[in-house]
Amino acid sequence: MTGQLADHYRRLAATYDDHWTYDPEYVRAFARAMAGALRLHPGDGIVDVGCGTGLYTRQLADDLQPLRPITAVDPTAAMLDRVPVSPLLRPVLASAEDVASGRVSLPGPGPVDAILVKEAIHHVSDRAGTLRGLAGLLSDRGRMLVVMLPRTIGHPLFAAAHDRFEALQPDPAEIADALTTAGLRASVSRRTFPVAIDRERYVRMLEARYMSVLGEFSEAELAEGIAQFRHAYREEPVLRFEDHFAFVTGWVRRA
Numbered sequence: 001m002t003g004q005l006a007d008h009y010r011r012l013a014a015t016y017d018d019h020w021t022y023d024p025e026y027v028r029a030f031a032r033a034m035a036g037a038l039r040l041h042p043g044d045g046i047v048d049v050g051c052g053t054g055l056y057t058r059q060l061a062d063d064l065q066p067l068r069p070i071t072a073v074d075p076t077a078a079m080l081d082r083v084p085v086s087p088l089l090r091p092v093l094a095s096a097e098d099v100a101s102g103r104v105s106l107p108g109p110g111p112v113d114a115i116l117v118k119e120a121i122h123h124v125s126d127r128a129g130t131l132r133g134l135a136g137l138l139s140d141r142g143r144m145l146v147v148m149l150p151r152t153i154g155h156p157l158f159a160a161a162h163d164r165f166e167a168l169q170p171d172p173a174e175i176a177d178a179l180t181t182a183g184l185r186a187s188v189s190r191r192t193f194p195v196a197i198d199r200e201r202y203v204r205m206l207e208a209r210y211m212s213v214l215g216e217f218s219e220a221e222l223a224e225g226i227a228q229f230r231h232a233y234r235e236e237p238v239l240r241f242e243d244h245f246a247f248v249t250g251w252v253r254r255a
Ligand SMILES: C[S@@+](CC[C@H](N)C(=O)[O-])C[C@H]1O[C@@H](n2cnc3c(N)ncnc32)[C@H](O)[C@@H]1O
Pocket: 001, 009, 049, 050, 051, 052, 053, 054, 055, 056, 073, 074, 075, 076, 079, 094, 095, 096, 097, 117, 118, 119, 120, 123, 124
């Protein structure tokens, strides 16, 4: 992870959950969609790679009541420190690359049946190699879900942020190809989560650089972008938009 990215998540850690809990149903609906896509059941060995503060991991665990704790992996200590202490969660300080390469081994016992990578794959530079390594950890009923934003998003960002996002964000098709090359049966589907959020709250999220792409801008550039945002949405005290996600799944092929 670059120093800039590490600083970004270190700074964001304390407020990360607040940005996403303005609508508790958003997190609940998202966790249900991921559990459905992975067809999770309580007997599965589950790993959440790039779990951040565990905002979604803990919802998954609360809903599923897994028989073994969900392993919650993240390379940013400040984010991982926010994962609540729970017998249902087991935090591991590591990157996707650490786990994929075996530099950090996952705590047992039992096989890994389901791997979730939610909104973290864009931070991995060797995506094909890392996904291959993660796929190699899966049991013979294993499956992986990579959740990511598409390359074009409808978030009410300012123009320069949209441009930068599109330049940086990998294509879900690239991830599906990587899962296929890793030997999994891959597919891509779209999910949409409606968002309604007070404009002033969204301004605070922009100021906090709630998306990592906002970390690409200097203070002055961000202030200019927020001014543009305020002007564009001056008539809308509540912003409504659709949050589209790609769900890229990979299933172990049975012999
Ligand atoms: C946008 S947050 C998503 C967190 C969580 N999955 C969620 O949806 O709330 C991205 C997370 O990826 C982590 N991250 C950054 N580089 C990573 C890497 N190489 N491998 C795994 N996670 C990484 C960051 O520390 C951060 O917690």
